[in-house]
Amino acid sequence: MLQLDLKQALNKKEGEIVNGIVYVTSAYPSTTVTGVNNVSGYLTQKNSQVYYQVWGDNIEPFKRALTANRILTIAGKINRWFNPPSINITFATPDTTGLTISDFITTLNLEKLEQDFYQFIECEISPKTRHIINEVITGKVKERFFTEIAAKNVHDAVIGGLANHTNKMLQLAKVLIDNDNRLKEYTDLIYCGIIFHDIGKIQAYNNGQNLEYSYVDHRSFGCELLQESKQKICNLQNTTFYYQLLAIIQGHHNQYGDKAKTVWAYLIHLIDTLEAYTTMILDRYEANLYTEHLNGEKSIKYDNDTLYY
Ligand SMILES: [Fe+2]
């Protein structure tokens, strides 16, 4: 059995049968108003994503297999009722061919990501804060920081996504700092906060696959990781700098996690949101997850909003 080519599947006719190995990136069970059970979510293959649904009695035999972040062998039918088309899955079972998630997701240019990162910190960050960064991002942590995904299926769900997301946020912060002198004295804290804000993701995932304690939020893992270097951070900078970094890690999700309690945590939350949402919307467009209207206009759904192109 081969991987199901999602791009090709999208071109098939209504009701045509598809089968193959897929990577399920999300699975949301729900019940309709008439009491019919269903599970829906997305299948991902490199830059393509396809929406799937499983209905009623079909769910029961493979309910356990159909969860997020699993590689499955599936069979299904193309549903062109909505645009873009989706797949109605009629059969699913765990894959046994040994494929891993990295076979389904894109790998960025990891060498360039690392080069860009070190060039940025060399030019923009003071030597003592650079020392802190190198103290934390070293050995196994460094290896994982430059390869891990940024998120499961929201944004930068690619090998190298975490470093890519971080680099883009550093550039956005630079624009703000370069254009408002009031931010200048906080430059090191803002850049260092950005670099560490999602670092806990290396403890939550491994190449996109959940690790043993992935029920712990990456913000807690990030604080734990920084604590290992607490003394060095306090010596190289000071105690306030260390706790400001913890406040950034803890508060960077703001309303979606713990509320930001410092100006810097809030600023990094804004930069994080701008970067992640921009990437997510563009990823959806690239993956053909847009709706084409009768008048030719294209739109993408996000939460309850319809965003036109
Ligand atoms: Fe985060």
Ligand SMILES: [Fe+2]
């Ligand atoms: Fe982030």
